[in-house]
Amino acid sequence: MQFDAFMTEIHQLLPSERIISDEFRRFAFSTDASFYRMLPRLVVLADNESEISALLLLAARYEVPMTFRAAGTSLSGQAVSDSVLVMLTDNWSGLRIEPLGELIHLQPGVIGAAANKALGVYGRKIGPDPASIQACKVGGIVANNASGMCCGTRHNSYHTLKGLRLILADGALLDTRDSDSVERFRATHSDLLVGIGQLRDQLLADDPLVQRVRHKYRLKNTTGYGLNALLDYSDPIDILAHLMVGSEGTLGFIAEVSLATVEDHAHRASAMVAFANLQHCAEAVALLKTVNVDAVELLDARSLRAVQHMPGLPAFSHTLPDKGGVLLIDVRGVDLATLQANISQVEAALAPVAVLANTGFSTDQHLIDGYWQIRKGTFPAVGAVRPVGTTVIIEDVAFPIDRLAEGVDRLQQLFDRFNYSEAIIFGHALEGNLHFVFTQAFDRPDEIARYRDFMAAVTQMVAIDLSGSLKAEHGTGRNMAPFVELEWGEDAFGLMKQIKALLDPSTILNPGVIINDDPDAHIQHLKTLPPADEIIDSCIECGFCEPVCPSKSLSLTPRQRIAVYREMARKQLVQEPIPAEWDAQFQHLAVDTCAATGLCEVRCPVGINTGSLVLKIRAKNNQPYRWLAQGLARHYAALAGLTRSALWLASGTQRILGAARLEAWSGAVRGWTGQRTPLWLATTPGRAKPIYARNERVDPGASNTIVYWASCVSQSMGKSITDDRQSIPTAVRSVLKKAQLHVVYPQPTRGLCCGQPFHAKGHGAVAQRMMNEVLDALWEVSGGGRYPVLSDTSPCSLQLRDQALQRGIHLYDSSEFIDKFLLNRxxxxxxxxxxxxxxxxxxxxxxxxxxxxxxxxxxxxxxxxxxxxxxxxxxxxxxxxxxxxxxxxxxxxxxxxxxxxxxxxxxxxxxxxxxxxxxxxxxxxxxxxxxxxxxxxxxxxxx
Incomplete structure (x- = not known):
């Protein structure tokens, strides 16, 4: 490896802002959803296909391995690297839908849910439906051949692939959808295509191996390379395209993919059906495979106990026998008649089986959502309560349906044998695909040995004893690489090694993933999760939070903030010096550029608000300024007046200089002061007139009285010279007058603030005092909660909402108030x-x-x-x-x-x-x- 020479050329290829070489950011960016940690020597952000090709050529020339990553939600260690980690800029999010929506073309940076949203107008969706679809990206979905609850094998990436655009290890680009590209590739890469054809001939000449491959792919299987491509297709171009599916970045880079879409029926019903034992569950699953059913999820008794706190859980789940289980069944139809016919089929299919209890099918969307939230809550339920310092591991196997009950029973025996009492089992029963979740510490040799011995027993039982798949949908990664030969046998594994050698002769593409001769590869580079802060200790680093983070393309994401905070806590714990540059970078990248609005909490499966950690850090940093915050809060009415005066002065200056010129001047000053001064934006409004209003006497029996609390922002900011806006209180009062509502105001009308500006800077106690003042005023003016309260600014509504409700004050945000009280008036x-x-x-x-x-x-x-x-x-x-x-x-x-x-x-x-x-x-x-x-x-x- 000639890494220094590689680095020199990289700086000639890419702008410096897309080359990440400092240790702090390399560590932050190294984090993925797996339980492995490798620190890359370099992280680069690629913006287009030309850069990918050039990177691959340099990697081959200087023998520098590289790993591609999309969203980093994969679970098996296939997206970590100790060499060069290649990530994508936001310039890979293109999608194009063919007429009628039956075919979609996707770049690798498109989030799966975004593809489905675009297809929604056609009543269609992509086939793969992994649980991480709100966060995972198409590049990872295809590279891992991910599936999910409804997709099975029929609708996975492999079977819905209609073509792709790929870049091979030598930098060559092939678009299998473009006849000109294909012909050029046939001319330039004839040896490669001949080699692929020879691999196919080699397989076809071995009939027992052919039968084994066909048998293996009757189940979900993502262990190793997709040898079925050698049987399903005869043209080496088609074989190559389908070998890329599930190859985990070890054979090339997927630059675009074309997928056939599937119908997404709007009419839906779900039911939960309980059985006394898992044998009865398996019998039911075998019968359900013969009828029109969209999904059947199995949950064992332990998994249901883990989510017993969740709303909507049927009462029978609390008395389920220890060996019992529940099937969550989902049925859909193009119309109500078809839906009912499918429900009748399912009910008839279940008739011969001994059912312990049954909710019956419901078409109530709220109830259906509740059932599926229970299913989705099983994995995080274990993660949320795991002992601090342990990680949560989710494994992914598949059994033949006739061995499903035995597989579950033997897994539970292994849990008991290796003392994983918290472990649960759930999964996609129609495919015999089960996930089992358990917690594991990796900070002691005896714990690593326990995990090693457990996995040895699991792989033997699944792959050999029950002829199942060691990885059904999560990909081989590093986690299962040492066991690929165990599952497939020497001959099939030999074919896989030949595929790797043919397409990546220099072994520069994600080495150690899928093909790995080290029998202990799965217990190396294990990620430890040391205790850091109770706010974030339950984080499982899944990355579900990242798509909604506003700083994701600027600095760090919530997951990355947590990862570096944990590492700094670990260094302190073992008395390892923290480099000074880490402190400075953490302050800027993790604290200063965090919006701290907490939207990450909404997406987090264990409910972590990383913004709360940032606010806690800000509170510590801003402790010396507490006296100032207290003083400003005591004189908030005067501060609001000064704010309005500043807005008035700035508006006057805008009229003289022009809005654009004032913004440019403000930006120049900001540059001169080292970013210490705020930037004045051309769209910043002028001042507003505050509300001056005394309340008239209110008839206690009046039904049309409402309280209007105008936020300090609304009372300060009016129109800009660049727009035709009016102040928000002016508009609100006009609307309320049209609706013939009697309006009263909390007193005093000026100087009341929810405390959000202080809360955002970590002055929680000051913010709470200000909130109390507002709540006291609202309680009084609302007649002790008799009258509804309108809050005209959403952040302020959120700040007050929970505490208002605790006091019996019915506070409504703008949209909610309009929806409930004004649309009908x-x-x-x-x-x-x-x-x-x-x-x-x-x-x-x-x-x-x-x-x-x-x-x-x-x-x-x-x-x-x-x-x-x-x-x-x-x-x-x-x-x-x-x-x-x-x-x-x-x-x-x-x-x-x-x-x-x-x-x-x-x-x-x-x-x-x-x-x-x-x-x-x-x-x-x-x-x-x-x-x-x-x-x-x-x-x-x-x-």
Whole structure:
């Protein structure tokens, strides 16, 4: 390996910002969802196919191994490296759908759920449906041949592949969908294609091996290379394309893939059926395979006990025998008649089996969602309660259906034998595919030995005794590489080694994955999870949080913040010095550029809010300034007045200099001061007139009284000289007047603040005192919770919501209030133009996204919610102090809303950044409602 020479040429190929060589970021970026840790010598971000080709040529020339990674949600160690880790920029997220939606072309950076959302208008989806589909990317889905609950083998990547664009180890590009590309490849790589043909002939000449391959692929199987490609196809081009599926980056780079899509029927029903023992479960599964059923999930008694706290769990689950199990059955149909016919088939199929209890099929979407949340909650249920310092491991095997009950029973015996009392079993029963989850420490030799011996027993039982698959859908990785030959036998394994040698002769592509001669490879480079902080100790580093993080393309993600924080805690624990540059980088990349809005908590399977950890760190850092925070809070009305004066002064300056020139001057000052001063944006509003209102006497029996609490932001920020906006309180009061609602205000109307600005900087005690002042005022003016309270700013609503509810105060955010109290009191003339909608992270955390969408449908039926923007990153005043965070979070916004007339949201500060980076004016929901509504001629005043 000539790494120094490789590094020299890399710097000539890529810009420095996409070459990561410092240890801090290399460690952060090394983290994936597996229980392995390898520190890459270099991390590079590739932006296009030309760069991938050049990287591969350099890697071959200097014998430098490299590993490709998409989302890093794989579980078997196939996406870690101690050499060069190649990650993708955001420039790999292209997708194109053919007419009728029956075929989709996807680049490797597209998130699986985004592909399905795009296909939703056609009533279709991609075949693979892994549990990580909200986070995993197409590159990983195809490279691992991932499947899932409904997909089985019929709809996995291998069987839905219609073509792909790939780059081989020598840098050559082949597009199997393009006849010209194929012909060029046949001319330039004839030896390679001849070699593939010879491998096929070699297999066909060995009839026992042919029969073994066919038998193995009757089950789900992702162990080793897809030898079925040598049987299913005769053209070496087709064989090569299908060998890439499930090859885990060891044979080439998948630059684009074309997949046939499958129907996604809207009509659906689910049921949970209990059995006294797993033999009865297996009998039921065999019968269910003969009828139209979409998914059958098995949960053993231990897994149900692990989720007994979850809502919607049937009562019979609490008394299930220790050897019992439950099948969660999902049935769908193109229409209600077909659905009912399929349900009848399932019920008839189950009739011969001894059923212990049955919920019956339900078409209630809320109940169905509850059942499937229970199923999805099994894995994190173990992860959330595991002992601190241990990791959670999920293994993935498949048994022939007629050996399924025996397989479950023998797994449970192994759990007892090796003292894994917490282990649970669940899985995709129709395919005999089971997952088992257990916790494991890797910080002591005896614990590593226990895991080694357990896995030796498991692999023997699954692969040899019961003729099953050691990896059904999670990929071989490093985890199962030492056991590929055990499962497949010497001859089949020899074919796999020849495939690797033919396509990667220099062994530069992900060495150690799939093909590995080290019998102990699965117990090397094990990841330890030392205790760091109770807020994040339950993190399993799955990466589900990453797609919604606004700093994901700028600095670090929640998973990466946790990983480096854990490593720093480990260093302290063993008294290992922490480099000074680590402290500085952690402060900037992990703390300063974190929006701390906590949207990661919504996606986290164990409910971790990484923002809470960041706020805790900020509290420690800002302790010397506590006196200042306390002083500002005591005189908050005066501070709000100064803010309005500053906005007025800036507006005047804008009128003289122009908005763009003032922003440029502000940016120059920010540069001169080393980023210590805030950036003034051209879309920053001028001042608003605060509310001055005394409350009239309220009839206690009046049904049309509401409380309006205008946030300090709404009362401070008015219109900008660059837009035609009005202040939010002006719009709200106009709408409430049209709705003929009697409005009262918390007193005093000025100076009340929810404390969010202080909370965001770690001054929790100060923020709590300010919240108490607001809640006291709302309690009094609402008549002890009698009248509903309207809060006009989503972050403020979120800040107060839980504590308001505890006090009996019914506080509603903007969209929720409009949905519940105003739509039936106003005549709305909808906007005809296309409108961009931003659902704030605060709205999402309150569970109000559907409410927001319902309101928008009334106001603007032709609306769009941009993809990939969950949080705008403005985060209070961070859009001024860390404007690069807002810019990074919204970098894909403008092209997605270019055909929109304007935008709408529910947070005044978010709207500043949204307007800046979209080229549109974003209005508050109430402003649009005011413009498009009028009083009903005969208003029903019943609220």
């Amino acid at each position: 106003l005549h709305i003339d909808p906007v005809t133009e296309r409108v961009a909608v931003h659902v704030t992270c605060s709205t999402q955390k309150q569970g109000l996204e559907k409410s927001m969408q319902r309101v928008v449908k009334h106001l603007a039926p032709n609306w769009v919610q941009p993809e990939g923007i969950a949080c705008c990153g403005f985060a209070g005043d961070k859009g001024f102090r860390q404007p690069e965070l807002n810019a990074s979070a919204l970098k894909t916004l403008a092209p997605q809303v270019s055909d929109c007339a304007f935008g709408v949201s529910t947070s005044r500060t978010c709207e500043i950044g949204l307007s800046k980076h979209s080229g549109l004016t974003y209005y508050s929901l109430f402003e649009v409602l005011d413009k498009q509504s009028k009083t009903f001629p005969e208003l029903n005043t019943q609220t």
